[in-house]
Amino acid sequence: MCYKTNDLSCEMFKNCPSNYARMRLAIEKKISSKNSSQSFKDDGKSNNFRNCGNKKFSRKQFEDAILDYNMAIRYAKTKEVLSMALANRSACLFHMQLHESCLRDIDMALVEGYPKELAFKLLQRACKCCKALGHKDAYFQAYFNKFKDHLKYIKDGEKVLGNLEKELKEVTLSKNSIDEGFFSDIPSLNNNRNAKFPSLSKSVKVCYTEEYGRYIAAATDLECGELIVVEKPYAKTLLTDCTSSHCDYCLQQSFNLIPCKDCPDVLFCSLECQTNAQTYHKYLCTYLEYLRNAGVDRAGLLAAYLVSRKPLTYFINFKVEYDDKKYNFLPTFSNDSDIDYVYEWNSYQNIFSLKTNEENRSEQDLLDRIKNALIITDVFEKSGYFESQLNNENKSWIGGIILTHLQNFPCNAHSIHEEILTPGSSAISTELAEIGCGIYATLRFLGLYYKQLPLSDNHSLLELLNDLLPI
Ligand SMILES: [Zn+2]
């Protein structure tokens, strides 16, 4: 007999001893998740978003228009439609006096094949950018010559040339003395690393008591503003709201985002990030919108991102170690000097062993998570993650991994914020904007600690952490 997810009941999973067993049961009974759908590029949608952007542009709402143009860039199927969206974004950037970024968009629009009879407008803009940036003559001249070349495609070329020459005389040097980039200096603990917990400084230690659980305490007097933790996320993902303004790979904001070549779901800040992302994105490409619409929440997406970043063989090897119980999944040290290994940020066992709180969950809650784990596992099957090793055992193991993270991420994942620096703002007065979420190995100890604090202190500690965490 086959079941649909709607036919599932809590009763069926009552005697399953593990997440692996739950998923094995679901998969052996051929329980199918919802029919997954893919989202594809669509020039019609791209044009609609570009038209929305144009309306905002004409109202001088440049930042909002850029978000629409970014959607147009995501959906553009053909090179010409993509080049139109890039060109329109460059106009916003020009008006925002972000001349470096404007030039980058113009270059990309021209490479993508912006229509010849319109290209003079882009080259005009490029010449003005060069002037505003005080670029060397040769740099300016290259665009200016190209501009003159393109005048043959229009009727009143002489007049357009005359106008540009007049306008160029009026261009003043840009006030933006530095590039309009985004900054992401990651602080370093340098020589002040804790030997057993390299993400922590020597000034703190990890302790355990019956009353407070595992927590971090000061080992020495702490200076005000002293760096005590710097940790990379083991896995990270953007909030849906930020997918049109931030890079899917490095989570940085950029004015020059470029699309995935195959789906409308993600953008990247550079060709390098676009290439690097292929290792994991290929298993989620065209399915991200479906996952979100199917009710997979941010913990589920984070789980999908985590699994997609490692090949199946990695998790099969992990299963061997798990079955052998080679690992101590929940370190039981009472003092960090008692442990005989180094607790690394990038060790999967440290992420797998994060507390699931399963004992506190209702049966219905667990059932909902099983359904979502099935939805995600089915996407991995369809996108070719299992390659030639697709069988019930491997599928159940990956499903079990996802189900485990659907339980342990909600209580252990952290929000990722970016600081919004405005002229005159200081480290204390900067605003924080939530852009994504990540899972961190060492922050589990901080999580347990700040649960013990009153709410107001909790809030300030979280903000402190956000300042310290690199994105
Ligand atoms: Zn990037």
Ligand SMILES: [Zn+2]
């Ligand atoms: Zn894609």
